Amino acid sequence: MTDSNGNTSVKEREIRYIDTTPPVITFDSSYTAIELGTSYSVGFTAYDIKDGDLTEHVIITGNADIEKIGIYTLTYIVSDFSGNITSVERNIYVYEKQADLDSLKPTGKIVYLTFDDGPSSHTSRLLDILDKYNVKVTFFVNGKNIAYFYNVGKAYQKGHSIGNHTYSHNYSKIYSSVDNFYSDLNYNGELIYQQTGVYTKLIRFPGGSSNTVSIKYNKGIMSTLVHSVSSKGYKYFDWNVSSGDVGKNSNRNSVYNNVINGLKKRNISIVLQHDTKGFTVDAVEEIILWGLANGYTFLPLDLSSPTCHHGVKN
């Protein structure tokens, strides 16, 4: 439209797209592990629904000292061109791989990771994770997944401890009588011997020494067994940290949190996990990193280790 003075006005309808969605920062992995003294890079991208790739606009605050073990938190911040800001914290674990057992000098806190009810289809993957950090653990094995039993020999060769968790783990059988307990235990002991060439003296009672399920099958049997196994030269181990991995809603994160919270509370931890659970194995690497970054030492159980007894309830 033009008026008599020649001024033109143009009515314009502008269509604006109001961007209220902040960009998303995506990392290559959920945490970063750096071996002491080595360099690191964290792979990430930043993407905004309107502005596209914003990776080059990300600002990183904080620093990880690669010369000092510890857990360092870096913050990644990015803004899109509409001013929507995203900020993400990220853990960097600077760790030192453990020395071989014969030259290990534990100074701080000790963690005995123990894995029950295996071996299973997840055990081989677990052994690879442990190798990476030279961490040795204890497997309380049974014969439920006999097709994977060869992992007992493999684990033993790598320096892990093998304990006997009975062959059947069947409460109604093993706790029906002292004789039945020993025939099941001894059968498993022979299988372990075939794998390792050693008769292990380390045991863990299915359900722990404090189990009450055994009352159903033989009242008082646990009181008898705890003395009986000791007189036969066995040493039994309960646990003082539970991963809770047999719980209904347990998952990788609950296992990680339960174990870390348990380790924080004591100087010597015997941790109960099950390598029959894939998510338990998923949590192991970050648990080890947390421990190594905080100066913990991981050891396998042996006859001279401290033990933990819950107290018999039957």
Ligand SMILES: [Zn+2]
């Ligand atoms: Zn068990």
